[in-house]
Amino acid sequence: MLSSEDQHALLNWYDQHQRDLPWRHTRNPWHILLSEILLQQTQVSRGLVYWTRMVEAFPTVVSMAKAPVDAVLKAWEGAGYYSRARRLHALSQRVMLPSHEGGFDGELPSTYDELLSLPGIGPYTAAAVASIAFGQPVACVDGNIRRVMARTTAQLEPSALAVQAWANGVLVGERAGDWNQALMELGATVCTPKRVKCEVCPISRGCAGKDEPEAYPLPKRQRVKEVVLTAWVELAQDGTLVLTQRPMNGLFAGLWGPIYRDGVAVPDSDHVHCGTVKHALSHRKMTVHVVLLAGRNEPLGVDVNEVAISTLDEKVIALANEHAQASE
Numbered sequence: 001m002l003s004s005e006d007q008h009a010l011l012n013w014y015d016q017h018q019r020d021l022p023w024r025h026t027r028n029p030w031h032i033l034l035s036e037i038l039l040q041q042t043q044v045s046r047g048l049v050y051w052t053r054m055v056e057a058f059p060t061v062v063s064m065a066k067a068p069v070d071a072v073l074k075a076w077e078g079a080g081y082y083s084r085a086r087r088l089h090a091l092s093q094r095v096m097l098p099s100h101e102g103g104f105d106g107e108l109p110s111t112y113d114e115l116l117s118l119p120g121i122g123p124y125t126a127a128a129v130a131s132i133a134f135g136q137p138v139a140c141v142d143g144n145i146r147r148v149m150a151r152t153t154a155q156l157e158p159s160a161l162a163v164q165a166w167a168n169g170v171l172v173g174e175r176a177g178d179w180n181q182a183l184m185e186l187g188a189t190v191c192t193p194k195r196v197k198c199e200v201c202p203i204s205r206g207c208a209g210k211d212e213p214e215a216y217p218l219p220k221r222q223r224v225k226e227v228v229l230t231a232w233v234e235l236a237q238d239g240t241l242v243l244t245q246r247p248m249n250g251l252f253a254g255l256w257g258p259i260y261r262d263g264v265a266v267p268d269s270d271h272v273h274c275g276t277v278k279h280a281l282s283h284r285k286m287t288v289h290v291v292l293l294a295g296r297n298e299p300l301g302v303d304v305n306e307v308a309i310s311t312l313d314e315k316v317i318a319l320a321n322e323h324a325q326a327s328e
Contacts, residue, residue: 001169002203006202007170009202009203010179010183011175011182014181014185018181021035023051024181027133029110029134030059030060030108032128032133033108033125034054035051036132038054041080041084042080046079050078053075054075054076058072058075061092062096062106064089064092065089065093067089069254070254070307072089073085073254074306077309082252082308087120090120091119091121094118094119095108095109110133110134112127112130112136115130123141126138128140128180131177135176135177136176137173138176139164139167144184144185144191146217147191147193147216148187151209151210152208155217156216191213193219196214198210198213224285225284225285227286227287228289229261229287230260230261230262230264230288230291231259231260231291231316232258233258233290233291233317233320234258235293236300237298238299238300240301240302241304241317242258242302243302244259255307256304256309257310257317258317260288265291272291272323274290275289277319288316290316
């Protein structure tokens with residue numbers, strides 16, 4: 001466990017060295033919630049852009065609840081993991097329900113258990129919002145905190161229960177939000193996976209793993225699946241693209257794009273093989289063969305600026321458009 005001197009030193013370090021991020025200058029629970037959901041799978045530098053866009057588009061939970069889900073997906077465009085946007089929209093509508101129908105009368109709830117009951121909110125987000133926005137004495141755990149715990153206690157593979165117990169034990173209740181952010185900030189900027197900066201760490205004095213910090217914890221193994229697809233891109237008679245909206249489950253659910261087929265399709269003489277596009281997700285490496293259909297059977301297509309499309313589809317469409325323009 002960290003000593004009281006360590007706790008004081010870490011909070012003092014955080015007060016002086018924390019990164020200047022806009023969601024740290026507000027106690028607006030909705031804005032803090034948006035930041036926490038965005039940053040789960042997005043780097044801070046990119047998260048800044050999308051957080052600003054989301055706050056401008058949906059400054060209140062009411063504004064999101066009134067908007068169609070397609071508008072939320074469009075504002076989220078580029079941030080990836082679009083299921084987060086759909087669940088966020090469902091969350092806003094749940095909050096707007098009256099309490100006798102299981103909602104919260106238009107006010108974001110303030111307790112850990114109530115936040116945890118909302119769509120798309122897990123233990124980390126519930127604890128982070130409860131502590132940061134509402135000052136609740138709840139300890140949160142993310143990958144950064146797990147790494148700090150593993151190194152300070154020299155544990156190779158600490159279990160989730162052990163990390164949570166450690167976080168609960170070191171929590172500074174009167175500054176719970178700042179304390180949780182201080183631990184995460186330490187893991188993000190000092191106690192990093194590689195190139196650890198032990199020389200500037202405020203709690204290195206009692207760290208059990210400081211002599212060999214990169215040995216802790218052992219990296220988690222993640223299998224990455226390699227996928228080969230063919231994208232069939234069709235131009236409409238008006239020069240726009242024929243796109244379809246994908247089902248609300250599966251990859252890129254609810255987004256718009258061309259039709260994909262598994263494997264490599266061999267186009268006939270009426271179609272053009274434009275080339276391939278590479279795209280990586282956290283769990284997949286994708287190679288997409290792009291085929292431009294020759295016929296223009298549909299009179300009207302879809303304006304890509306009006307619908308939400310994935311980053312992969314942006315690449316596919318750009319390649320297809322390049323070949324279409326070259327053939328004109």
